[in-house]
Amino acid sequence: MEIKSMQFKARAAGSLANVALQGNLKNAKGKFVTKRAEAIRDLDDFEGTRDAAAAIRNKVIDNLDLWLERFEQKARDTGATVLWAKDGAEVCRLVIDIAKKHGVKKVTKSKSMLSEEAGLNHALEAAGIQPVETDLGEYILQVDNNEPPSHIIAPAVHKSLDDVADLFHKVHGTPRKTDIPALTREAREVLRGHFLSAEMGLSGGNFLVAETGSVALVTNEGNGRMVTTLPKVHVVITGIEKVIPTLEDLSTLMRLLPRSATGQSISNYFSILTGVKKPEEHDGPEHLYFVLVDSGRADVVGGDFHAMLRCIRCGACMNHCPVYQTIGGHAYGWVYPGPMGSVLTPLYAGIENSIDLPHAATLCNQCGIVCPVKIPLPDLLRKLREKQTERGLRPLTERIGLRMWAWVAQQPKLYALGASFGARYLKWLAGGADRIRVLPTAPEWTLGRDFPAPQGKTFRELYAARRKSAAT
Amino acid sequence: MNSREEILGRVRAGLQRNATNAAAGREVMAAALSANSEGPKPVFDTAPQALLERFRVKSELQSSTVDIVAADADVPAAVARYLAEMKLPKAAVVQPALAALDWAAAGLAVEARGARDADLVGITGCFCAVAETGTLMMCSSPDTPAAVSLLPETHVAVVQASRIVAYMEDAWNLARKELGTLPRAVNFISGPSRTGDIEQTIVLGAHGPYRVHLVIVEG
Amino acid sequence: MRVGLFVTCLVDLMRPRIGFAALKLLETAGCEVIVPETQTCCGQPAWNSGDAPGAVALAKKTIAEFEGFDYVVAPSGSCGDHIRTEYPTLLGEEPEWRDRATALASRTYELTDFLVNVLKVDSVPGDADGLIQGSVTYHDSCTGLRSMGIKEQPRALLAKLRGIQLKEMDGCEECCGFGGTFSVKFGEVSAAIAERKCNNVLASGARAVVGGDLGCLLNIEGKLRRMGNETTQVLHVAEVLAGRV
Numbered sequence: 001m002e003i004k005s006m007q008f009k010a011r012a013a014g015s016l017a018n019v020a021l022q023g024n025l026k027n028a029k030g031k032f033v034t035k036r037a038e039a040i041r042d043l044d045d046f047e048g049t050r051d052a053a054a055a056i057r058n059k060v061i062d063n064l065d066l067w068l069e070r071f072e073q074k075a076r077d078t079g080a081t082v083l084w085a086k087d088g089a090e091v092c093r094l095v096i097d098i099a100k101k102h103g104v105k106k107v108t109k110s111k112s113m114l115s116e117e118a119g120l121n122h123a124l125e126a127a128g129i130q131p132v133e134t135d136l137g138e139y140i141l142q143v144d145n146n147e148p149p150s151h152i153i154a155p156a157v158h159k160s161l162d163d164v165a166d167l168f169h170k171v172h173g174t175p176r177k178t179d180i181p182a183l184t185r186e187a188r189e190v191l192r193g194h195f196l197s198a199e200m201g202l203s204g205g206n207f208l209v210a211e212t213g214s215v216a217l218v219t220n221e222g223n224g225r226m227v228t229t230l231p232k233v234h235v236v237i238t239g240i241e242k243v244i245p246t247l248e249d250l251s252t253l254m255r256l257l258p259r260s261a262t263g264q265s266i267s268n269y270f271s272i273l274t275g276v277k278k279p280e281e282h283d284g285p286e287h288l289y290f291v292l293v294d295s296g297r298a299d300v301v302g303g304d305f306h307a308m309l310r311c312i313r314c315g316a317c318m319n320h321c322p323v324y325q326t327i328g329g330h331a332y333g334w335v336y337p338g339p340m341g342s343v344l345t346p347l348y349a350g351i352e353n354s355i356d357l358p359h360a361a362t363l364c365n366q367c368g369i370v371c372p373v374k375i376p377l378p379d380l381l382r383k384l385r386e387k388q389t390e391r392g393l394r395p396l397t398e399r400i401g402l403r404m405w406a407w408v409a410q411q412p413k414l415y416a417l418g419a420s421f422g423a424r425y426l427k428w429l430a431g432g433a434d435r436i437r438v439l440p441t442a443p444e445w446t447l448g449r450d451f452p453a454p455q456g457k458t459f460r461e462l463y464a465a466r467r468k469s470a471a472t
Numbered sequence: 473m474n475s476r477e478e479i480l481g482r483v484r485a486g487l488q489r490n491a492t493n494a495a496a497g498r499e500v501m502a503a504a505l506s507a508n509s510e511g512p513k514p515v516f517d518t519a520p521q522a523l524l525e526r527f528r529v530k531s532e533l534q535s536s537t538v539d540i541v542a543a544d545a546d547v548p549a550a551v552a553r554y555l556a557e558m559k560l561p562k563a564a565v566v567q568p569a570l571a572a573l574d575w576a577a578a579g580l581a582v583e584a585r586g587a588r589d590a591d592l593v594g595i596t597g598c599f600c601a602v603a604e605t606g607t608l609m610m611c612s613s614p615d616t617p618a619a620v621s622l623l624p625e626t627h628v629a630v631v632q633a634s635r636i637v638a639y640m641e642d643a644w645n646l647a648r649k650e651l652g653t654l655p656r657a658v659n660f661i662s663g664p665s666r667t668g669d670i671e672q673t674i675v676l677g678a679h680g681p682y683r684v685h686l687v688i689v690e691g
Numbered sequence: 692m693r694v695g696l697f698v699t700c701l702v703d704l705m706r707p708r709i710g711f712a713a714l715k716l717l718e719t720a721g722c723e724v725i726v727p728e729t730q731t732c733c734g735q736p737a738w739n740s741g742d743a744p745g746a747v748a749l750a751k752k753t754i755a756e757f758e759g760f761d762y763v764v765a766p767s768g769s770c771g772d773h774i775r776t777e778y779p780t781l782l783g784e785e786p787e788w789r790d791r792a793t794a795l796a797s798r799t800y801e802l803t804d805f806l807v808n809v810l811k812v813d814s815v816p817g818d819a820d821g822l823i824q825g826s827v828t829y830h831d832s833c834t835g836l837r838s839m840g841i842k843e844q845p846r847a848l849l850a851k852l853r854g855i856q857l858k859e860m861d862g863c864e865e866c867c868g869f870g871g872t873f874s875v876k877f878g879e880v881s882a883a884i885a886e887r888k889c890n891n892v893l894a895s896g897a898r899a900v901v902g903g904d905l906g907c908l909l910n911i912e913g914k915l916r917r918m919g920n921e922t923t924q925v926l927h928v929a930e931v932l933a934g935r936v
Binding site: 028052059069223248255267271274276283299300302306 | 482
Binding site for chain 3: 009323327369409419423426434
């Protein structure tokens, strides 16, 4: 997917000015946050479960090569084919090769963020293969000129009922419907035909189970089951970090993933798929392929951002992020929005291609608190800021300003002088009022709010004066 | 160098892999795979009657409906009653595993086979059921095709009360004991299919069943 | 008990009266309070902006200035936490300094936490003064809340003021959108987040919004005024508790 993260500020401004989007975001925020809070309450030991989940993920990523080899062996034992892809281009090449080998004309897809990373739909179309998104949210986006998702769990969260009503009316040529069940039924009827006629199903993978060589899929709509049950070929595309050890570990993680994502105690469907259809079976794919994708992940192993590989893609960090809640996912400009996206985008798509993202956070740590695998997201964002500075990627004025300020702050006398001057300057700007309407030194502040006026003298001046008068 | 070697090579470089830490890593892996250790679980009464009750309550919270009968022989009549109440067709596809029940006597026209698009009602058993969340565990096999619980608009599942376990972990142990290896598809099902993709409003019946009805056999 | 008061650079520049309020609260409770005059900034802005060398230099300076006291107290959860949690991390590569940072960290407190959990004060001077009357709502600043556990302490202290009733607002734990340099790098987004906070403040019907971190308070006050609200007071908890200074 094309990366537009360098336009973060302009895109964020667009989001703020989009009245309809603001309404949709407000609506979604309340639902995600409230439902999650209710759902975690019935875990007696939520914190203990988080600790266990983080430990499970650490166990794997700390020895990722060994676990990958183990998973690969077990998956092959079950009759699956395991392939490896360095980057998005290789993902596309491998999937197209598989499709051609099996004479595939149509691919039904359940939601896969990695396929978004790779730009797979575009590549399939170019190769004459029809990709059909079947997750309702992804379908809505696909028929709306392949709009990119704005959320990893609810891809069309930025769209309102009216948006979808207009879209389906236009695309399906049906009378405009305005109730959500009727719109859902309409999509069901359109997609059922695709499920039955596709020769290949494509899914992501929430987890790869090393014990059994299985892929685990967490879904609600049933489309994930359709694409992995009906076509003769099933291709799983997952990141190399998705391995977990055992079925018990899967159970632990499942206590957290749906609760953190949608506020469900368990998703509607939770499918653990192992190997291919036996000759006497009525359903299931005859061919199963795993495409294990690097796309930047291997280089994260063992480094400053190693903990990020624990991520299980629940979306809780974005649902709880004040910035995401305010601007939505599109502003972030790539596949992954919100706090996890502001870490992953620089790592996978280039730190130089996403200069704003690590700074587009208040470091409030709401994300760190809700993360089911305890990723210290604010620390990672801060670390990325440090990497930017080290590589000289920040604007020169900012770098000089920061260094000068830090230097002055180490010279108490000079600092005191500067602070006295600053307090008086700001007081003068306020012109006798209790606020400053336009702040020339930090114009961004006063774009949307006033800057309260200072008292006019610094604490240190007043304190020195008080000590002096007390002494005399 | 092929992609596999390149990717694993970079992972190994990141982990500063050497013979010593590889041996240690293999020990960690072997220990994890043999211990099958379980994480914290919610605490509740696991006496058989309590499990049944919890399973019923949690299933209803997942928007399933529940009926309880005394014996296997009562199942066809219970299913017929449900279909009549819901004004649903009396024809159904049934998993071959349940073919032996006397469906005809209850006035139902069932076919024991895999599911087709035109099937409106699908009747299945389940491998076991999980009380923690009100969840069915379905294991695919020639006698228990997966699509019977997926393609029809109505899914009726027969649950043996004796097969209600407390936690998903118990279900894995049962599968290990009785099946040895995992079947092609394990599907945990918790109520009718649903979506919240339009304005986070939950709608039942996305791509799979609109309704799930459970007939629990106390036995 | 000798307490070093870490005034914070923002209080020094913008609201000296908060510093004096903190001083009064500590002295009334029987502390000998020293305000090292060479103190400047804890270095958090440098650390959060990716300037590690600048942050390290300021950390060392602050440690040297404050390690002689029994306790260090700051009228800010954000600055207090930077000393308590981040100093040992950012000096992790230098064992001698890391140990000094760890020693200081264990004696560093946010003001209300110190009053409640170390000094265990029974009363606060603002009660007798009765300067502020009526309902207040409390904004939980992010770092104080989530890293230092500042939640009940300010509320317990406010409850000692007879003229004041606490009216909790919706989303009192949600970020106000300040975020240090975030507020000047992404001003519009920051102000939009602040608007949500201000709407919650206004909906609470409280006469004043009270908080423990000046950055958040400047943000909230600036947004309230831009929204046309002229009546809701925006106060640091120290000001409310200390009364007349």
